[in-house]
């Protein structure tokens with residue numbers, strides 16, 4: 001089953017930036033539209049109902065912050081996640097973005113476009129990895145005892161050996177939430 005296409009609106013006054021990301025997003029199967037500044041972006045956001053908005057900060061007529069504020073005031077766009085692309089990576093901009101509820105703040109040149117795609121996907125569905133672990137090494141038996149797992153970490157339903165499921169919680173810091181799951185029962 002194929003996933004529903006993610007509709008992304010790119011807002012930036014720099015055509016090269018727009019084209020670069022538009023190419024990458026299209027390669028990833030996203031549906032892409034573009035706007036040249038915040039005002040144009042606001043207009044397209046209300047008309048096209050994108051799933052996510054990827055915007056620059058400094059732009060003529062309306063900057064990225066004013067765009068985020070305007071989107072928040074409109075019931076039709078207030079829930080659309082906004083990602084900001086910062087060309088300068090100023091800390092005060094990161095703080096302001098966070099205060100405005102921007103989902104992610106990407107500093108150009110610090111985050112590879114492929115990682116940007118990963119972070120966008122992460123907003124829509126968490127990234128999960130299933131890992132097999134050794135049930136008798138290090139602290140595994142201690143953990144089994146203290147948390148009342150079956151001795152061999154077997155699924156109580158089908159007796160299949162459980163695996164660890166890691167869910168990315170912060171891709172930047174490589175942090176994960178972990179839980180035991182049965183590979184058959186889920």
Ligand SMILES: [Zn+2]
Pocket residue numbers: 155156157158159160182183184185186
């Ligand atoms: Zn099971």
